[in-house]
Amino acid sequence: MEKWNEWLKWLDNNVSEKSLLLVDNCPAHTDGFSLNLKNLRIEYIPPNTTSHIQPCDAGIICNFKAHYRNLLVSKWVYELNEEQAIKKLNVKEAIELIADAWEKVKPSTINNCWKNTGILPAEIIENEMNIDETNDGMTDLTLALNNLKLADPSVNITANEYLEVDNDLVSTELPTEEDIFEEFLMAEGVLQQHVEEDSSDEEETIISVRTGRQALDIVKKFLEQRDFTTENDVKYIRNIIRRLDESVENQTSLTEFINQ
Numbered sequence: 001m002e003k004w005n006e007w008l009k010w011l012d013n014n015v016s017e018k019s020l021l022l023v024d025n026c027p028a029h030t031d032g033f034s035l036n037l038k039n040l041r042i043e044y045i046p047p048n049t050t051s052h053i054q055p056c057d058a059g060i061i062c063n064f065k066a067h068y069r070n071l072l073v074s075k076w077v078y079e080l081n082e083e084q085a086i087k088k089l090n091v092k093e094a095i096e097l098i099a100d101a102w103e104k105v106k107p108s109t110i111n112n113c114w115k116n117t118g119i120l121p122a123e124i125i126e127n128e129m130n131i132d133e134t135n136d137g138m139t140d141l142t143l144a145l146n147n148l149k150l151a152d153p154s155v156n157i158t159a160n161e162y163l164e165v166d167n168d169l170v171s172t173e174l175p176t177e178e179d180i181f182e183e184f185l186m187a188e189g190v191l192q193q194h195v196e197e198d199s200s201d202e203e204e205t206i207i208s209v210r211t212g213r214q215a216l217d218i219v220k221k222f223l224e225q226r227d228f229t230t231e232n233d234v235k236y237i238r239n240i241i242r243r244l245d246e247s248v249e250n251q252t253s254l255t256e257f258i259n260q
Helices: 002-014 056-081 091-104 107-117 136-151 159-163 177-187 209-224 231-259
Strands: 019-023 040-044
Touching (some): 056 091, 056 136, 056 159
């Protein structure tokens, strides 16, 4: 809620005319009444309408979640097939999966979701889309879950069930009186905020240049032997190897110069 209020004040200071901001009924979205906003007026859209008038809720989030969970399930399948225990993601790995999943969300899917809400003027919609692409991630997720069931027969969940498993998860809530009082005491310096360290993330081992160089050579040879590889894939690895070799050469020259 604090970040929301900060953003509201920033937005109010950056609009030069009276403006209307439509928001959903997320508990964190306060009306800003206590902020004495000059130019901004906040109104709430009717409850239970976000899936009809907000593009993200009209299919973009669903498509993104399907891609993310497909990548996650595919990771589990690989680990089980390699007779490894399924490893819990650390924060860095989760962020990488999120980035990869978002890359898979097609611009046409986003355009289609905007079009389906009907909130855009007709002249803005240039092309009619004959194919609904919002479910392209569901096909991959269904296949990944089928592969997971082959690796672990105890798995019994459909793609739709897995996609909706966290629908009732509370992501935001109004602060209690105790929370507000504690935040006030911290702001006054009476209490200190304690940040708990995440002990689930193991400290990464530093990989030597020699080991990394050898691993890149193996990756390059592996890609050269596979049919799915494109010329750009191999070229990309070659460029990394070249830049690594150049950095090592420069470092070596600098070390020799300093030691003279």
